[in-house]
């Protein structure tokens with residue numbers, strides 16, 4: 202689509218270079234760890250070596266003798282203020298610091314406050330904790346067995362380890378469809394526990410000013426306003442009321458959902474600052490980040506798909522065990538304990554479906570965050586895209602043909618899915634066809650047949666996913682009761698320059714650029730003249746923050762709505778200046794002119810000046826507007842990915858030879874940024890498919906708790922991505938955009954797995970669990986007698 206604005210205005214559709222990059226690439230970003238305040242103290246945390254143990258005693262005597270150590274904070278210290286437990290986003294409870302027992306390895310046990318970071322670390326080494334180990338529950342299936350140790354002994358009425366049972370769809374109707382099916386395929390699949398590995402770990406500087414009674418917290422949070430409200434709710438009883446709390450999210454080096462929750466470290470640092478009256482900095486290290494912060498995924502899925510012999514899918518049945526660790530600290534909207542997992546019918550016109558999830562406590566870190574994913578969509582997409590290929594294999598049908606046959610036809614949009622969502626728009630067949638043409642699908646199938654005849658292992662995998670992003674319509678979505686909308690506040694200065702503030706918070710997505718482009722598109726003011734600010738609760742309008750690709754669908758929409766309000770007022774001012782009726786005015790980017798007399802016109806800059814110097818009498822001066830945008834629906838971006846892999850028979854190594862990604866996120870604000878989002882997302886999709894996993898041994902010891910064994914992809918493992926797009930605008934979004942930030946992370950893993958299974962299908966392989974490590978593949982090759 203050709204941009205409507207000039208390169209100078211740089212509205213939508215221009216690949217404007219990111220305004221934030223000059224400071225980032227010069228090392229001039231301002232991250233939490235860059236913040237230095239006078240008299241600032243440092244905090245470090247004592248962590249548990251055991252996954253489940255009683256705390257018999259904590260002795261801080263030696264630690265307090267370490268030069269520079271000022272205080273050791275324990276659960277008992279916090280209990281005096283009733284701050285030793287805190288609520289989670291899912292209305293469960295989480296220990297800030299324990300008073301009785303620890304529930305996972307690396308759990309916070311005590312905090313040391315010192316004059317510098319090194320002294321704090323020495324203090325941590327010197328704290329003596331006496332533990333009494335308890336039986337450890339690692340396996341969520343065993344956790345549900347009768348007789349399993351009950352983990353949450355703090356909950357007096359809790360008699361088992363089940364957190365919740367959630368279901369969607371019609372079980373009886375689905376069972377009936379299965380009974381009538383020609384073909385039924387079944388597959389178990391595990392989406393392992395993984396972890397966000399942002400460049401920047403989590404941290405904060407808590408600064409309580411005893412004179413003003415105001416608490417300022419600079420922190421790595423994706424949702425500063427929600428955090429302020431939660432802090433006020435949790436600590437209101439000790440005098441921290443909301444107007445006395447300021448949360449500042451400075452630059453953030455990657456969030457991906459991992460910087461949504463409130464971690465104990467933040468709360469302890471705040472408590473320490475309030476008690477000591479000095480600023481306290483806490484920045485976790487890499488291992489703490491991987492081992493103790495909220496995890497993602499960990500879904501054990503059993504999927505069944507019913508179909509007619511001709512390949513028409515008729516019903517889907519899903520049963521899932523979700524391992525949530527010791528508390529349910531998932532970062533989901535409140536009414537959705539299994540997130541948006543009910544998008545699991547995917548891109549297919551399924552008439553019957555039933556899905557159920559049981560959340561389970563184990564001795565692992567809590568979480569279940571939306572790691573570059575709209576609340577469990579990655580798990581849903583993996584499930585449906587994998588089981589679709591299992592069906593194709595069973596029917597001996599080409600997986601592309603099977604998808605084409607079952608796609609929701611484009612005429613059926615808006616489409617009401619059997620599990621309750623209304624998909625806004627889609628054109629799946631065009632998207633898959635484009636991917637097939639780009640990669641040369643028919644030729645690849647021929648090449649594969651030739652290679653197979655020679656004993657070479659090559660596979661082609663497809664994923665045609667549908668996403669669900671932009672939480673959300675407030676009628677469905679809230680976080681602890683706070684409705685999910687988002688905001689923009691736009692102020693045009695007298696000289697026609699703009700300050701625009703938002704309730705979201707970029708963590709690298711480029712909001713300073715793209716929000717400016719939206720304002721430029723709507724008002725004709727050059728994007729270069731639009732200053733975008735986010736992340737300071739003292740100045741930004743209230744919003745729910747940035748995660749789950751919600752910024753464009755919510756705050757992006759608010760930017761357009763607020764700009765349009767400004768344009769309405771600008772029109773009145775223009776009519777006053779041009780001494781004509783508003784009805785006689787026409788708008789073209791950046792100016793109003795009189796119909797039929799284009800030489801009689803006023804630019805938005807003329808109008809801005811007049812708003813402060815020559816406004817019509819009776820009108821309020823100034824030119825600004827705010828929008829709190831409550832979207833009428835979510836947006837449903839989609840894509841078709843095709844992956845080609847070659848497998849080395851000697852080592853089991855999977856090489857992604859080609860990867861074509863055709864994405865559709867509706868109208869695009871900045872094509873270069875969207876491509877960048879997809880590149881990053883694809884790398885993060887390849888990661889769990891081939892490399893990343895956090896597992897635990899039977900004693901609950903974490904495996905994969907450092908970058909030595911938690912393998913993030915580098916440029917060596919990632920192929921050269923081949924991107925393309927289709928554009929199917931959202932009918933309800935003010936400028937037809939859908940979110941895109943996470944599409945690729947969600948869509949990529951099943952394309953890779955399907956390619957690997959496709960390479961091995963002739964050997965009788967139906968499924969391979971992720972991460973598809975060389976060892977895992979080599980074992981299969983050995984078992985099938987084809988290892989070299």
Ligand code: CDP
Nearest residue numbers: 710715750751752753870871938940941942
């Ligand atoms: O919420 P988050 O910013 O992570 O996700 P998003 O709304 O999908 O946006 C990611 C980045 O892509 C932002 O800079 C958006 O402005 C940009 N984007 C775009 O240029 N066009 C779209 N249709 C969607 C997003």
